[in-house]
Amino acid sequence: MVFLNLQIKGIIQMTARTGKFLATVLLGLTISTSSLAAEPVTPELTDKLSQLLQQEMRAVQGGMTSIHSAMVMGQHEAVAENAQQIHDSFILQQELTEEDRKDLMSAVPKGFIKLDKEFHKLAASLAEAGRNEDTKEQHRLFSKMTGNCIQCHSKYVSDRFPDVKSVKD
Template sequence: MKHTQKIGYAGIALAALSLSLSTLAADPVTPKFTDKLSRLLQQEMRSVQSAMASIHVSMVTGKHEQVATKAQQIHDSFILKQSLTEQDKKDLMSAVPEGFVKLDKDFHRLAAGLTEAAKSKDTQKQYKLYNEMTGSCIACHSKYVSDRFNGLGSP
């Protein structure tokens, strides 16, 4: 009897947890973007995707300088920083919630850390930070871009 009670309580706790997590999912932000912002962000994301793939290969082959270069490029948000007007920045900030901005800042902070880990040739730290960056991508995409990445499920 006690064993079934424990399973029952665990099941109730898991159900409550998944219900509370499902309420954390935000409305997708992509429909709120102007055409220009949407285009720039997609271009930026393709650049990040390419850099992340390059970092992975460079990291597992011990090419620390290449890891540092690509991680720095991610940190600097090359395309957005050069392409956004003041109005674009206002449009972006009005389209995204605070949680989105926090995830973005954390992602760029991790990229800066990855740059430093690569410069010091600390492969284990690179691996840890790269995994955290990947987790950050998944968290953001599942919460704020669920209309494009519905295979990720709830955050």
């Protein structure tokens, strides 16, 4: 488990250099402007953005897995560290060129950005709950983060995850 946590930390730290808006897209690899009839945005993304987004998604997935394991084992410090790393991956932007940012922003709907900001805010709160050793709050926040992922996938990435149904509808 320690090796896995070190690997995940390395991945998250590595992806923390990929750009602020990559975290914005960590909840999905393809994005649509509407859950009903919109076309996926992935074909419009550059190869570079697609690769960075996939990398970012894998890092968040690993962090969420580590948080779950740490929560059920009472490893509050690990919850705090992993949640903080997910939150901090939002404060980036070094590797994106101005053109990359424009390409990404043209593909990302406002609702997606709102979900992403909420996700990162929840991660910061989860880190605090870990530092406070508050298992009940950790569970509540982790559940909200998971719901946020489900909502995003069902709305903005339904072509990639057609069987994910929103928990908010």
